[in-house]
């Protein structure tokens with residue numbers, strides 16, 4: 160029986176002899192590598208926090224104590240230690256374990272996360288609730304150095320210093336975000352990493368002086384009085400201390416005993432404490448240590464070579480975007496690219512290789528990214544903010560207040576729009592149309608295939624005002640190549656003209672709708688097939704035309720129903736008192752869990768087959 164086999168339930172870790180913990184860490188690493196090589200997932204971050212998680216589990220009790228994982232992509236070891244090891248084979252699969260903490264999955268998961276920099280706020284809220292309820296549980300948040308570039312962290316720190324309640328923050332510093340970490344805080348943390356652990360140093364000096372008779376005692380007292388100046392010299396974590404949060408560290412994040420002791424002491428002090436631990440992202444698997452970015456989020460891979468098993472053929476929308484951006488940037492030196500810590504994910508890394516001076520990675524700071532873009536645009540630049548749909552949710556007010564209200568020429572390249580699959584509910588890009596379509600001045604485009612994405616980008620650069628172009632995760636659609644009606648402001652593209660039923664599809668759902676169209680065609684139905692292309696402004700002329708000539712208009716999108724394209728069409732037709740039937744195919748009022756995009760579409764009844772049945776039911 161391996162040491163890991165002895166962990167079946169929460170808190171079993173406390174039964175393991177301290178001397179066996181390194182072996183347990185090794186078992187867990189081997190398990191993670193074998194498991195994630197099959198399921199895919201966030202390997203490098205989890206390999207890096209094995210000892211950290213063990214130490215926290217030794218110092219805390221579950222489910223009584225509350226541990227909040229920032230982002231939550233590094234919570235696999237926590238899952239393993241809380242009775243979910245045997246389900247890890249289902250990780251990120253439809254109906255299986257989530258890749259992020261889920262309160263619905265285990266009472267040992269205190270809070271759901273997925274987006275960065277939220278953990279400290281949540282933990283502080285829990286700590287304040289504990290104060291009101293008069294309970295005693297320990298509360299901790301684990302936050303990565305990358306997530307320390309997000310603004311909410313500082314809002315939480317500010318508040319933490321004010322309320323002064325016991326709350327442990329573990330800063331897990333591996334010097335990596337997904338890509339290399341960036342910015343002033345990152346440099347500050349790097350300096351801290353090489354400093355001596357402050358608390359030990361201070362105690363050491365005081366103890367040493369106490370051993371010198373008479374004069375030593377005086378010196379030690381003087382030293383205590385001049386604590387602040389001593390800190391200035393020795394305390395690397397002065398920033399946190401000045402904020403009113405006790406800083407401990409940096410300590411070795413792979414030394415279980417040292418961390419366990421530190422956490423136990425920290426919990427006893429019952430005040431806001433930040434423990435800075437140094438870890439190695441990808442630790443224990445040579446390929447992940449060498450290429451932590453590649454192994455941050457990886458699909459199934461071969462353990463012996465570190466190579467991904469199924470390499471997708473054809474370009475992704477991200478790659479198409481990246482190539483075109485370079486082309487546009489070559490022609491026009493006013494174009495600048497901005498990413499909020501998703502350089503590789505959005506393809507901005509390619510632009511950065513060509514135009515480093517016109518590329519900005521602002522850290523995990525979507526709000527700042529948007530207002531920063533507004534500033535650039537105000538001075539005549541053409542900023543392209545390349546951002547995942549779900550992360551853009553953060554920047555709603557900045558889009559509205561800083562960009563659109565001033566009608567600034569900012570281009571939002573919204574990647575991962577639609578269902579993203581295995582990352583699940585926190586990452587599905589299904590709300591963008593709903594949260595953007597009511598903002599005045601903003602134009603929203605959803606190209607149908609890879610060719611149209613490049614034309615939309617050309618058009619967006621020439622346009623003068625805020626504009627969003629949204630496209631899906633994964634493989635770009637290569638079909639309908641010969642349908643390339645020139646882009647015209649607010650005009651949809653009629654692909655095939657029929658009568659009876661009109662199918663109006665948005666963005667990536669044009670591909671799914673083509674299957675539907677072909678099926679109706681085979682049945683001899685007269686069907687019109689439209690690529691919406693512009694979500695906003697709505698092509699009212701086209702809708703009027705369809706309403707006059709068809710019995711049923713079916714809108715098809717991979718987004719939330721309320722506030723979506725279909726809702727806009729319905730609302731418009733209602734305002735005209737049109738009696739044409741409208742069937743809006745979209746995602747009903749729900750958060751969509753993880754699974755493959757195909758499985759999720761079926762579940763949500765937005766796949767071609769389900770749509771076909773829904774139309775047939777109406778028409779019969």
Ligand SMILES: Cc1ncc(C[n+]2csc(CCOP(=O)(O)OP(=O)(O)O)c2C)c(N)n1
Pocket residue numbers: 204207230232233273274275302303304305306307331333335336337440499500501523525550553
């Ligand atoms: C608001 C938001 N923007 C972007 C992301 C994508 N993202 C996930 S993990 C990550 C890097 C986090 O770095 P760090 O906190 O240091 O964790 P590590 O992976 O290094 O352990 C980023 C940018 C996100 N989850 N949330």
Ligand SMILES: CC(=O)[C@@H](O)[C@H](O)COP(=O)(O)O
Pocket residue numbers: 201230232273337455456504575579582632
């Ligand atoms: C945890 C997180 O937010 C990212 O790592 C995300 O999983 C990346 O997703 P993609 O695989 O779509 O780039």
Ligand SMILES: [Mg+2]
Pocket residue numbers: 303304305306331332333334335336
């Ligand atoms: Mg990190």
